[in-house]
Amino acid sequence: MEINELRKVDNILMRGNSKSNETHPMNGFLVKSIEPIEVSLSKRKLVLSPEVWPVCFVSNHEEFTIPSDVTIVMVENPENFIFIEEQKEFFEGMRPLFTTYYPRDTHRSLVNWLETLPNAYIHYGDFDIAGVYIYQDIYKKHIKGPKKFFVPKFIDNRFLWIGGNKKYINNQQLMLPVVKVSGDTVQLVSNYNKLFVYRYGSKVSSLNEKT
DSSP states (O other), X not given: OOHHHHHHHHHHHXXXXXXXXXXXSOOSEEEEESSOEEEEETTEEEEEOTTTOSSEEESOGGGEEOOTTEEEEEEOSHHHXXXXXXXXXXXXXXXXXXXXXXXXXXXXXXXHHHTTOOOOEEEEOOSSHHHXXXXXXXXXXXXXXXXXXXXXXXXXXXXEEETTEEEEOOSOOOOOSEEEEETTEEEEEXXXXXXXXXXXXXXXXXXHHXX
């Protein structure tokens, strides 16, 4: 096999090996709005509205600009992002433009775009440690404008909206640190763990009785 033919084979193998390519084909990010917002894309004025543009994919983020009074809302959960219209009461009093988190290297396009903006930023992440990590380590340090982590609020004074679902907390109470749960059992509770102390046998010293 000649050298030129070997080079052709190498090129074919490289193109077919997706793991050797560090650039993800989805190099950009999704945006959507719940009210008309005028934006500029490639020096053209566009109006993003849910009726005309339910979801828009931005590939050339270098030429994508938005008004300064628009608040960027990062919705980490894809289901929340798709059905964000059902949660519009959370964002009353602002002009939100929603985007969503995508792992791997594609979030760099969004980060690079956010670094150029003075707009306010709200991170609507999953209400867990991973959600806080994504906000703190990936996005927060790149935001120039006001920023905050969105904490779900109560709906109808009963439900807490978490991960696209209504969570109901019924008679939530704090446990006492030391509770005698039976004649020979004591429950100990801290911020980190819960354990039980059991007493065995019939012989009890006067010191233990006082304790």
